[in-house]
Amino acid sequence: SNISEKYRQFPFPTRRNAVTDEYEVSKESLGVGINGKVLTCWQRETRRKCALKILKDSDKARREVILHKKACDGCDYIVKVLDVYENMYASNRCLLIVMECMEGGELFNRIRQRQDKPYTEREAANVISMIAKAVAHLHHMDMAHRDLKPENLLFTNTTDEAVLKLTDFGFAKEGNNEQRPLNTPCYTPYYVAPEILSNDKYDKACDIWSMGVIMYILLCGYPPFFSTHGGAISAGMKTKIKAGEYQFPKAEWKNVSQEAKSIIQKMLTVDPANRVTIDWIMRCPWLTGTVPETPIDIRPMLDAENYEQMRVEIAAANHAQR
Numbered sequence: 001s002n003i004s005e006k007y008r009q010f011p012f013p014t015r016r017n018a019v020t021d022e023y024e025v026s027k028e029s030l031g032v033g034i035n036g037k038v039l040t041c042w043q044r045e046t047r048r049k050c051a052l053k054i055l056k057d058s059d060k061a062r063r064e065v066i067l068h069k070k071a072c073d074g075c076d077y078i079v080k081v082l083d084v085y086e087n088m089y090a091s092n093r094c095l096l097i098v099m100e101c102m103e104g105g106e107l108f109n110r111i112r113q114r115q116d117k118p119y120t121e122r123e124a125a126n127v128i129s130m131i132a133k134a135v136a137h138l139h140h141m142d143m144a145h146r147d148l149k150p151e152n153l154l155f156t157n158t159t160d161e162a163v164l165k166l167t168d169f170g171f172a173k174e175g176n177n178e179q180r181p182l183n184t185p186c187y188t189p190y191y192v193a194p195e196i197l198s199n200d201k202y203d204k205a206c207d208i209w210s211m212g213v214i215m216y217i218l219l220c221g222y223p224p225f226f227s228t229h230g231g232a233i234s235a236g237m238k239t240k241i242k243a244g245e246y247q248f249p250k251a252e253w254k255n256v257s258q259e260a261k262s263i264i265q266k267m268l269t270v271d272p273a274n275r276v277t278i279d280w281i282m283r284c285p286w287l288t289g290t291v292p293e294t295p296i297d298i299r300p301m302l303d304a305e306n307y308e309q310m311r312v313e314i315a316a317a318n319h320a321q322r
């Protein structure tokens with residue numbers, strides 16, 4: 001694997017004893033990700049409900065744990081890592097991440113279950129603002145998440161005051177300032193390889209693209225790029241993504257503010273070099289000012305089949321950007 005051995009050692013103490021010494025682990029699965037399943041568990045001493053993610057030990061799993069732990073310190077918009085265990089489980093070496101339990105569930109499920117009052121543009125701005133704070137924290141520490149999608153954005157609880165937090169760092173990556181900076185005498189400029197120079201500085205830009213897709217869906221209930229005949233990513237959809245080809249159909253977008261649309265256009269800029277940065281987004285009046293409480297009709301999202309289709313398409317758009 002091309003994951004540098006930098007992530008072989010944990011920069012913090014991990015526990016080697018059985019996680020069941022301190023936590024009662026339930027069979028109830030909170031969700032399954034591509035890189036591991038998440039169970040409910042309770043801290044025996046405090047009875048605190050937590051989430052337990054089980055990963056098969058590997059360089060990639062170690063990178064996920066190390067980056068998630070590093071990212072959550074100092075940011076209230078990233079799911080807290082409470083404990084990390086190295087245990088044998090089903091005769092495999094495993095890493096077990098104990099996290100704060102996000103009882104409000106996934107972003108779009110909460111919006112879909114909204115019955116009492118209409119969901120408004122101001123609420124969409126509040127959601128994007130919380131995502132932006134998490135992304136700004138990562139980008140300022142030269143880290144990119146690279147898998148921003150509704151399943152990885154969870155609410156702390158089911159109240160109106162719930163906080164939205166980012167989780168699942170399976171694709172996260174640190175800038176390559178991890179290697180020696182270029183002015184280290186060991187690089188003779190004549191001979192330095194291109195890959196050392198191209199510090200894949202566009203990893204962060206793919207988080208901005210994903211924010212654009214999520215913001216678009218929050219304001220109309222369906223994704224900007226979709227495969228016309230359903231099914232997983234189609235060739236046609238890839239072409240649309242690479243060409244940045246999407247519309248704001250009048251029916252759903254006529255009441256959405258022009259500022260919101262122009263922010264989406266800047267996030268969904270095809271050339272990553274021209275795409276806006278998280279700092280530009282954080283300074284937008286749409287995020288810092290008062291946004292109209294225009295009701296948003298997200299009926300397309302409410303249909304389970306559309307919703308499943310949308311999840312497939314966001315994952316595909318992320319993949320195409322990585």
Ligand SMILES: c1cc2nc(N[C@H]3CCCNC3)c3c(n2n1)NCC3
Pocket residue numbers: 030031032033034038051079099100101102103105106151152154167168
């Ligand atoms: C902390 C982490 C976590 N992960 C969760 N689910 C994961 C499953 C894999 C994809 N990302 C989200 C859930 C949670 N929590 N809480 N509560 C309800 C569901």
